[in-house]
Amino acid sequence: MANTHGIHTIDTGFVRPRFDAAYLVVENGRGAFIDCGTNFSVSRLLVALDEAGISVAAVDWLILTHVHLDHAGGAGELIARLPNAKLVVHPRGARHMIDPSVLWAGASSVYGEAVMEQTYGRLRPVPAERVVEAPDGHVVELAGRRLLCIDTPGHARHHLTVYDERANVCFTGDVFGLSYRDFDTANGPFILPTTSPVQFDPEALHASIGRLVALEPAAMYLTHYGRVEPVERLAADLHLQIDAMVALARAAHGRPDRHAVLMESLTDLYATRAAAHGWGQGRDALRQLLGMDIELNAQGLEVWLDR
Known part of the structure; x- marks a missing residue:
């Protein structure tokens, strides 16, 4: 579990090693998770807390970049283990966390119930009073550290990116593509866009990438997978x-x-x-x-x- 600026990269164990990441940001003894993987990832996230020396009671936030199940499937299960945490999600995604039945039905119609149970586990609702909607410009305060939520459609209309002002990095979910470490060479990371169904919009995706690059972040933290740079070259790709x-x-x-x-x-x-x-x-x-x-x-x- 690498640690830079209090940012810990956690392998959620989904699909294969170094495929799906969640992040733990620690500031002054308080914690925020960004994305959480599936139900089967929750034990790994709790181990990451132990390794960071943080109790479950010291986690204030779980921020979701979007509600696709490899990012958010374990949210209800994780929130149930974190007594003081609120869940932060794009306004378009909030209802799916409070009542995941539509999310489940949509994915089950594609993959089938049995595969869904085996891959993600049964989705657990998040109590409405613990859900915070994050429109564009919403700031999450983590012990004085500002985590800015930016509306970044293109991959999904319910997608936000988290800009960590202290570290000058973005947690990009899927909007800044995917880059597996298996493809790293002397030329650095290899990256490609992700246009998975059902809300791909090329113009919105171009605009979202441009908006993030304009922040001049030092690096991007991708859910698939890990920290990548240089930002401008990867954006051009x-x-x-x-x-x-x-x-x-x-x-x-x-x-x-x-x-x-x-x-x-x-x-x-x-x-x-x-x-x-x-x-x-x-x-x-x-x-x-x-x-x-x-x-x-x-x-x-x-x-x-x-x-």
């Missing part, structure tokens, strides 16, 4: 790829085998870029690591096309 992915989606539109075509063309795009980045393990290894992300990106692009 994301802008290029958003446009490339949209072009590939448009090219595949109207074809009877649209999904298969899009899967192949996205794989080609990422494999070519990874090779240019100095990653030498080849297309099959890339597909092994990014298979689920390519599938979700293709689906999200298709939902956007159909809209």
